[in-house]
Amino acid sequence: MPELLHISDIHFGPAFLPDRAAAIQHVIAHRRPDLVVVSGDLTRRAKRHQFEAAAEFLASFEEPVAVTPGNHDVPLYRVWERILSPYGLYREYVRQDLDSVYRIDGLTLVSLNSTGPLRITNGRLHGAQFEFAERAFDASPQSDFRAIVTHHHLASPPDFAHGHAIPGGRRALTRFTDMGVELILAGHLHRAYIGDSLDFLPSEGRESGIVIVQCGTTTSSRGRGRERLKNSLNYIRASRKEIHVTHYLWRDTGGCFQPHSEHRFGTASSAWLAPSAGAGTVSSREEGT
Secondary structure, eight states: OEHHHHHHOOBBBBOOOOOHHHHHHHHHHOOOSSSSEEOOOOOOSSOOOHHHHHHHHTOSSSSSSEEEOOOGSSSOOOHHHHHHHHHHHHHTTTOOOOEEEEEETEEEEEOOOOOTTTTTTTTTOOOOHHHHHHHHHHHTTTTTTEEEOOOSSSSSSSSSSSOOOTTOOOOOOOHHHTTTOEEEEOOEEEEEEEGGGGSSSSOOOOOOOOOEEEOOOSSSSSSOOGGTTOOOOEEEEEEEEEEEEEEEEEEETEEEEEEEEEEEEETTTTTTGTOOOOSEEEEEEESSO
């Protein structure tokens, strides 16, 4: 059963919180994930020294790391650079490829760059990227769990007024459902959300949707909504039968990330989807996430 640590919106720069970054290693030491997934915004303003710090941070993980760029990893005020070479520093310090495939035993994860340098904040996925994902999944073992990571969210949290999804989000969810994707990871909102694509894209004949896992900002002071001034990360255990998500929040009292809520979802292969069985359950020690 592949296990993933999901962090996001690191924001090396003025808002970066070093103690949160150090605490990630404690979660890793305790849980031992197979893959660390970083869903974008490594920097605050895409400056060279910020990318240098981000590269050092990523290199500190002994585990494999999957990463995708965020809108803050593209220059904002350096307009000519944003137009002519928007990913220059990202490619120099982080990864040459903007769309990538990561495979560990039992899992194929496709990272898709959802940023649009000329759109600044909002993003979009393009037809060629869907084709890239289809080829990746077609080339992977049929038994692999299939996951996608983008920076921008494809569905809006129902209780967050400022969380408009990217243009074409519903179309993307439909395409990924048709590919057999079972999990989508994203960030951008600085506010976590964990749910099911059927909440946004109900469809007759589909008994299960895609589990959507949004991560708040893990290491900056820029949390939003009910995670204002908070930090979060997610730990995911995934199989063809069940997806188990543990949502962590930073606790000042302990100076560490601690579990906040547990979420369990059945998949299309799950016996939970037999007649009269529920498709998923959620339990939380505090308010639901």
